Amino acid sequence: xxxxxxxxxxxxxxxxxxxxxxxxxxxxxxxxxxxxxxxxxxxxxxxxxxxxxxxxxxxxxxxxxxxxxxxxxxxxxxxxxxxxxxxxxxxxxxxxxxxxxxxxxxxxxxxxxxxxxxxxxxxxxxxxxxxxxxxxxxxxxxxxxxxxxxxxxxxxxxxxxxxxxxxxxxxxxxxxxxxxxxxxxxxxxxxxxxxxxxxxxxxxxxxxxxxxxxxxxxxxxxxxxxxxxxxxxxxxxxxxxxxxxxxxxxxxxxxxxxxxxxxxxxxxxxxxxxxxxxxxxxxxxxxxxxxxxxxxxxxxxxxxxxxxxxxxxxxxxxxxxxxxxxxxxxxxxxxxxxxxxxxxxxxxxxxxxxxxxxxxxxxxxxxxxxxxxxxxxxxxxxxxxxxxxx
Numbered sequence: 001x002x003x004x005x006x007x008x009x010x011x012x013x014x015x016x017x018x019x020x021x022x023x024x025x026x027x028x029x030x031x032x033x034x035x036x037x038x039x040x041x042x043x044x045x046x047x048x049x050x051x052x053x054x055x056x057x058x059x060x061x062x063x064x065x066x067x068x069x070x071x072x073x074x075x076x077x078x079x080x081x082x083x084x085x086x087x088x089x090x091x092x093x094x095x096x097x098x099x100x101x102x103x104x105x106x107x108x109x110x111x112x113x114x115x116x117x118x119x120x121x122x123x124x125x126x127x128x129x130x131x132x133x134x135x136x137x138x139x140x141x142x143x144x145x146x147x148x149x150x151x152x153x154x155x156x157x158x159x160x161x162x163x164x165x166x167x168x169x170x171x172x173x174x175x176x177x178x179x180x181x182x183x184x185x186x187x188x189x190x191x192x193x194x195x196x197x198x199x200x201x202x203x204x205x206x207x208x209x210x211x212x213x214x215x216x217x218x219x220x221x222x223x224x225x226x227x228x229x230x231x232x233x234x235x236x237x238x239x240x241x242x243x244x245x246x247x248x249x250x251x252x253x254x255x256x257x258x259x260x261x262x263x264x265x266x267x268x269x270x271x272x273x274x275x276x277x278x279x280x281x282x283x284x285x286x287x288x289x290x291x292x293x294x295x296x297x298x299x300x301x302x303x304x305x306x307x308x309x310x311x312x313x314x315x316x317x318x319x320x321x322x323x324x325x326x327x328x329x330x331x332x333x334x335x336x337x338x339x340x341x342x343x344x345x346x347x348x349x350x351x352x353x354x355x356x357x358x359x360x361x362x363x364x365x366x367x368x369x370x371x372x373x374x375x376x377x378x379x380x381x382x383x384x385x386x387x388x389x390x
Contacts, residue, residue, distance in 0.1 A: 003115070003378055003381060003382070004374075004378065006115055006118070007111070007115065007374050007377050007378055007381075008374070010111055010114055010115070011111070011373065011374050011377075013111075013114075014107050014108070014110065014111040014373055014374075014377070015107070015370050015373070017041075017106075017107040017110055017111075018103050018104050018106070018107035018370065018373065019088075019089035019103075020037070020089075021034060021037075021076075021098065021102075021103035021106055021107060022089045022091065022098045022103040023089045023090070023091060023092050024091075024092060024093060025078030025079075025091050025093055025096045025097055025098045025103070026076075026077065026078055026093070026096065027077060027078060027079075027080060027096055027136075027137070028077040028133055028134030028135070028136055028137030028140075028141065029054045029055055029077075029133050029134050029137065029141070030055065030077075031055040031076050031077055031133050032055060034055070034076050034106070035051065035055045035056070035057050035076070035131070035133075038057045038076070038106065038110065038131050039051070039057055041110055041113075042057070042059040042110075042113060042129065045059075045113060045114055045117040046117060047059040047060065047061050047113060047117060047129070048060045048061075048062070052145060052148045052149075052150065053132070053133055053134075053141050053144040053145040053148055053150075054133060054134075054141075054144070055076075055133040055134075055141075056076075056130070056131060056132055056133045056141055056144075056145055056150075057076075057130075057131040058128060058129070058130050058131070058145075058150055059113060059128070059129040059131075060126060060127070060128055060129075060154070061113065061116055061117060061120055061123070061126060061127040061128075061129070062120070062126050063120055063121070063122070063123025063124055063125050063126055063127075063388060064120065064121040064122070064123065064124075065123070065124040065125070066124075066125070067123075067124040067125025067126070067388055067389070068125040068126075068157040068158070068387060068388065069125060069126040069127070069128060069154045069155060069156050069157055070125065070126070070127050070128070070156075070157065070158050070159075070160070070383070070384050070387045070388065071127075071128040071130055071150075071151070071156045071158065071159040071160070071337070071341070071343075072109055072112060072127065072128070072129055072130065072160055072161070072380055072383075072384070073109075073130040073131075073132055073142075073159065073160070073161040073334060073337065074102070074105035074106045074108065074109035074129075074130070074131055074132070074161070075102045075105055075106075075131075075132050075133075075135035075136075075141075075334075076102055076105075076106050076131050076132065076133055077102060077133055077134050077135055077136050077137065077141075078091075078093075078096050078097055078098045078099070078100075078102065078103075078136075079096070079097055079098070079099045079100060079136055079362060080095055080096060081095070081096070081097040081099045081362070081364050082094070082095050082097065082364060083097040083099070083364060084364040084365050085364075085365055085366075085367055087367065097364065097366075099361060099362050099363060099364065099366040100136065100361045100362060100366070101163065101164035101350065101361060101366075101368055102135065102136075104164050104350070104368060104370075104372075104373060104376075105161075105162065105163070105164065106131060107373060108162070108373050108376040108377055108380065109129055109131065109380070110129075111373065111377045112129070112376075112377050112380040112381050112384075113127075113129050115377065115381050116381060116384055119390065122390045123384070123388045123390065124388050124389045124390075125387070125388040126154050127384055127388075128150070128154075128156060130145065130150060132145055132333075135332070135333050135334075138184070138186065138293060138295050138296070138333075139293075139295075139333075140296060140333035140336070141333070142296075142333040142334060142335075142336040142337060143333065143336045146336055146337070146340060151337075151340055151341060156341055157341065157342075157387075158305060158341060158342055158343050158387060159334075159337040159338065159340075159341045159342075159343035160305070160309070160343050160344055160345070160380070160383050161334045161337070161343075161345045162345065162346050162347070162348045162376050162379070162380070163332070163345065163346075163347055163348065164347075164348050164350040164361075164368050164372060164376075165347035165348060165349055165350055165351075166350055166351040166357070166358065166359065166360055166361060166366070166368060167325065167347075167351070167360070168323060168325070168347065168349035168350075168351065169349050169351050169352060169353070169369075170349050170350055170351065170352055170369040170371050170372040170375070171317055171321055171349060171372075171375070172317065172321040172322070172323055172349035173309075173313050173317065173321070173322055173323070173346050173347060173348055173349055173375075173379070174322075174323045174324060174325040174346065174347040174349075175301070175306050175309045175310050175313065175322065175324070175344065175346035175347070176301065176306060176324045176325070176326070176327070177301055177303040177306040177307065178300055178301060178303065178306075179261050179298050179299065179300045179301075179327050180299050180300070180301055180327050180328065180345065181298065181299040181327060181328045181329075181330050181331060181332045181335070182231070182233075182259040182260055182261055182298055182299075182327070182328065182329045182330065182331055183259065183260055183261065183262075183263060183266050183294070183295060183296065183297050183298045183331065184257060184258075184259055184295035184296050184330070184331025185257065185258040185259070185266055185269075185270070185292065185293060185294050185295045186255070186256070186257050186258075186292075186293045186295060187254075187255070187256055187257075187258065187270075187273050187290065187291065187292045187293070188253065188254070188255050188290070188291045189211075189214065189253070189254040189255075189273075189277045189288055189289070189290050189291075190251060190252075190253050190288065190289040190290075190291075191207040191210045191211050191214070191241075191251060191252040191253070191254070191277075191281055191286055191287075191288050192207065192250065192251050192281075192286055192287040192288070192289070193205035193206055193207035193210060193248075193249075193250060193251065193252070193284075193285075193286045194250065194286075195247065195248050195249050195250040196247075196248050197246065197247065197248070198245070198246040198247060198248055199246070201248060204248045205284065205285045205286050206248050206284075207241055207248075207249060207250065207251050207252035207286060208241050208242065208248070208249070208252055209284060210252065210280060210281050210284045210286045210288075211239055211241065211252040211253075211254055212239075213280050213284070214254060214276060214277055214280050214281075214288075215236050215239065215254065217276045217280055218234060218236060218256070218273065218276060219234070219236075221234050221269060221272055221273075221276075222234045225272065226265070226269075230260075230262070230265070231259075231260065231261055231327070231329065232258075232259070232260050232265065232269075233257070233258065233259040233260075233329050234256065234257075234258050234259075234269070235256055235257050236254055236255070236256040237255060237256050237257060238253070238254065238255040238256070239252065239253070239254055240252065240253045241253065258270075258273075259329040259330075259331070260298075261298050261327065262298075263297060263298070266294065270292045270294070273290060273292055274290045274292065277290045278290070295331055296331045296332060296333040296335050296336065297335045297336070297339060298335060299331075299332045299334060299335035299338060299345060300335070300338055301338065301343070301344040301345060302338070302342035302343055302344060304342065305342050305343050305344040306344040306346075308344070308383070308386065309344050309346050309379070309383065310322055312379055312382045312383060312386060313346075313379060315382065316375060316378050316379055316382065317375060321349075325347065332345065346379075348372055348375065348376050348379075349372060349375075350368035350369050350372040351368070351369065352369035352371075355369060357369050
């Protein structure tokens with residue numbers, strides 16, 4: 001088998017799939033057309049298909065012999081972003097865009113399924129192709145799929161995933177042992193005051209004043225309460241209040257995120273956010289309601305499986321093209337899979353400066369080098385082949 005040649009035979013089809021997914025993006029748990037297209041494609045390959053977790057799809061490829069079951073996962077949801085790229089496959093769904101590469105992840109996994117389906121009689125075990133909804137919508141689709149039994153029947157032994165990464169160029173990957181991404185929490189603080197005319201602030205309880213003091217106080221948590229050598233982020237990303245220039249409003253709302261690699265620290269900070277919000281609001285005669293949501297746990301690769309990915313990548317792209325970018329403060333709900341089974345996630349280089357493909361994920365200008373997808377398919381396929389002894 002010449003794997004590279006087989007991939008080149010299907011890569012145009014994979015690119016067409018990716019562009020179609022990009023053109024018709026859908027938000028978390030709304031990926032109905034996306035799921036239908038995935039299901040049809042897998043069924044045409046002779047792969048058993050099951051729908052779960054509202055809009056998720058699982059394909060099971062059974063080898064000729066019994067053995068381990070390897071799970072490969074792609075996320076399928078898009079983001080609430082208005083695309084600003086001028087490309088033939090630009091999003092046709094207003095205000096929705098694949099700005100994080102999930103369209104590419106989905107196409108890569110479908111391409112991997114097509115390659116492995118041709119060799120199912122050589123597999124000593126099974127492959128689960130998991131197309132997961134709502135990675136961008138906490139609490140996410142991974143946990144729901146696990147609750148609904150995606151890791152059972154047949155029992156999954158190992159789990160793997162990739163993420164397109166515009167911080168490194170096509171032809172490179174980054175993989176690391178241990179923690180690779182952060183726990184991603186979110187908080188909302190509703191500040192309640194007493195509205196009135198802007199000319200008579202003494203007759204009001206100004207929620208904007210309260211909110212601005214809260215923002216300043218919250219920034220003292222990372223700067224004064226957390227060891228400066230500990231990776232930690234607390235960012236207030238939204239303040240919303242009022243409708244016009246001369247009316248002090250009744251309420252204000254603050255939203256933000258907390259990122260850390262330590263779940264105990266996250267628990268401690270959640271209590272501090274609530275205490276700060278409540279005490280400052282009381283000091284200014286207002287009230288505060290705090291909704292603190294613990295997000296995806298830190299993503300942690302199994303050392304042995306990360307090493308396996310590294311060894312396979314050496315064969316595919318050469319050792320000189322393997323990097324360790326260190327842990328990211330971004331969040332990833334594939335971490336739920338890694339809590340349950342040994343496995344690894346790696347970053348697949350996808351930028352190309354000559355083509356102008358340099359924008360970061362979650363940008364309205366995000367796009368990636370489609371040549372990277374062939375590398376992703378080859379690494380995915382070889383992960384399965386190494387585990388199932390082809």
